[in-house]
Amino acid sequence: MKLLGGKVALVTGASKGIGRAIAESFAKHGASVAFTYLSSVEKGEALEKELAQYGTKIKGYKSDASDYISAEELANITQAEFGKIDIVVNNAGITRDGLLMRMTEENWDEVQRVNMKSVFNLTKSATKIMMKQKYGSVINITSVVGLKGNAGQANYAASKAGIIGFTKSVALELGSRNIRCNAVAPGFIETEMTAVLDQKVVESWRAGIPLKRGGQPQEVADACVFLASDMSSYITGQVLQVDGGLLT
Ligand code: NAP
Numbered sequence: 205m206k207l208l209g210g211k212v213a214l215v216t217g218a219s220k221g222i223g224r225a226i227a228e229s230f231a232k233h234g235a236s237v238a239f240t241y242l243s244s245v246e247k248g249e250a251l252e253k254e255l256a257q258y259g260t261k262i263k264g265y266k267s268d269a270s271d272y273i274s275a276e277e278l279a280n281i282t283q284a285e286f287g288k289i290d291i292v293v294n295n296a297g298i299t300r301d302g303l304l305m306r307m308t309e310e311n312w313d314e315v316q317r318v319n320m321k322s323v324f325n326l327t328k329s330a331t332k333i334m335m336k337q338k339y340g341s342v343i344n345i346t347s348v349v350g351l352k353g354n355a356g357q358a359n360y361a362a363s364k365a366g367i368i369g370f371t372k373s374v375a376l377e378l379g380s381r382n383i384r385c386n387a388v389a390p391g392f393i394e395t396e397m398t399a400v401l402d403q404k405v406v407e408s409w410r411a412g413i414p415l416k417r418g419g420q421p422q423e424v425a426d427a428c429v430f431l432a433s434d435m436s437s438y439i440t441g442q443v444l445q446v447d448g449g450l451l452t
Pocket of ligand 1: 216217218219220221222223240241242243244245267268269270295296297298318345346347348389390391392393394395396397398
């Protein structure tokens with residue numbers, strides 16, 4: 205069943221990991237997809253070619269999600285080339301981990317800019333377009349760490365908690381325009397971001413997850429397909445945990 209037929213989606217940070225799985229799932233479900241990357245240019249260009257097999261319009265853009273003007277240009281170019289924007293997934297994110305004692309101002313600022321300011325940047329520009337359409341679904345990728353906190357990730361946890369407050373506020377402001385805004389909070393998902401972690405730490409996490417395994421990017425993408433589609437037409441302002449029961 206194609207849940208996103210005729211829809212236009214814009215996904216940030218889709219060169220790899222969770223964003224890549226979201227872009228591919230959206231295309232499989234019939235959406236035309238605009239997506240971004242920043243440093244992984246080859247991967248981004250390869251993805252554009254790969255997704256063409258699903259038969260919808262696909263376009264990758266090199267665009268820095270943390271830059272306000274670039275985000276505005278991205279929303280405008282997407283509207284010009286695709287005709288509308290129905291779905292936005294703010295997925296781009298980074299980690300700069302370290303204990304507070306050792307965290308530099310730069311580590312703090314960079315994570316807030318890329319993880320949280322980016323969500324403001326694109327949501328603001330894209331919802332201007334969605335308001336005229338009187339239709340839209342915004343999905344912000346937060347983290348269970350934004351709900352619970354995590355030693356060694358004060359900067360990341362703060363950025364992800366900020367996304368949750370932003371998501372709920374936008375849901376309240378734009379519900380009357382038929383624009384929904386939800387967050388997805390992945391737990392431990394096996395991507396390049398988590399591949400750098402100490403394997404002993406990872407094993408102890410796995411043991412603590414009720415489903416006894418890390419999640420796959422596809423499992424986060426499936427939740428995004430649901431929130432992007434009209435299957436979730438009465439759901440807004442929510443945080444959907446995709447964490448194998450980690451926080452339960
Ligand atoms: P990843 O494999 O490291 O991929 C991150 C993506 O974000 C890449 O495509 C990267 O593009 C892009 N990106 C980074 N900075 C960017 C910028 N300034 N502008 C545009 N794109 C940018 O990470 P992931 O594990 O898939 O994580 C994706 C999202 O899920 C993040 O928001 C992350 O915080 C969240 N999350 C992940 C987990 C997990 O366990 N993996 C858990 C909870 C939440 P380039 O490589 O081209 O720069």
